Amino acid sequence: PPLLRVEGLSKTYRSGGFFGRGGRVTHAVKDVSFTLRRGATLGIVGESGSGKSTLARCVVRLLTSESGSIHLDDIDLSALTDNDWHRESRRIQMVFQDPYGSLNPRRRVGELVAQGPIVRGAPRREVEARVRELFALVGLDPKAVDRFPHEFSGGQRQRIGLARALALDPDVLVADEAVSALDVSVQAQVLALLADLRERLNLSVLFITHDLRVAGQIADDILVMKDGAVVEAGPTARVFADP
Ligand code: ADP
Ligand code: ADP
Secondary structure (H helix, E strand, C coil), X not given: CCCEEEEEEEEEEEECCECCECCEEEEEEEEEEEEECCCCXXXXXXXCCCCHXXXXXXXXXXXXXXXXXXXXXXXXXXXXXXXXXXHHHHHEEEECCCHHHHCCCCCCHHHHHHHHHHHCCCCHHHHHHHHHHHHHHCCCCHHHHHCCHHHCCHHHHHHHHHHHHHXXXXXXXXXXXXXXCCCHHHHHHHHHHHHHHXXXXXXXXXXXXXXXXXXXXXXXXXXXXXXXXXEEEEEHHHHHHCC
16 A cells, blocks of 8 residues: 555635635645655656646645545645654654755754654654764764855755754655755755655655756656646656656
8 A cells, every 4th residue: 555645635725815715726736646655766856837846735734625635645634633753743844945044044054953763752862963974974074053044055955954854753744846946056965965865764745846857856656736737647657658
């Protein structure tokens, strides 16, 4: 059975209007279904506005979907209370497009990476050792844990974002435009790192990108979204071979 199974997921934004009356309604995600196998990378591609980010945010529960289900193994994540979700959330972690935007500039990067395990009650001494291991794992100097986010380049910040996600030892990594803000040469380095980590840690990756070239490099399977719906899905070679 697949590790992650999303079925019939839909998400609507309502904006403007007073007290829920009037305003605009955007059907950002429409009846989307897919599965993700353990160790596999699924590329979710589509133009800007096609619903990729909304889908990613629903999967990691930054947003709640109106309908559909999200199963991790046999747990129905969409049916969990917030408290129960907090226990399972370790298993699905997200890496954002701009880790600068998601890394608190006033906190040392080692603290940012340690935060998830600390919040979950892991002993500080153990976490500090683990954070230095994670820095080495993602190709950063373990001595850099005491520095601040602005002291790192874009590619290095993306590695910090990865370390922060991996600190919770997840099964699924959701990468939302994780290399899109980087120069092509740095992109290649971060993609190679991601591919290497996926092998070593047997991670499943949901890789969201508007960039077909990048998706073709990293994904085993591709899901193409347009206007919130899935318009094509299948193995990468087959999807890209289609005229
Ligand atoms: P993306 O990079 O996914 O295309 P954008 O850069 O367009 O997203 O949007 C950045 C942020 O603004 C996101 O948090 C997104 O949820 C939000 N956003 C996008 N479109 C709208 C909209 N029409 N109304 C309100 N917020 C929006
Ligand atoms: P993508 O990630 O593919 O760029 P998004 O999921 O960001 O697509 O956006 C899908 C649709 O939902 C777009 O029409 C966008 O404008 C709209 N949207 C995204 N975030 C919001 C928001 N917070 N409020 C209202 N509309 C939004």
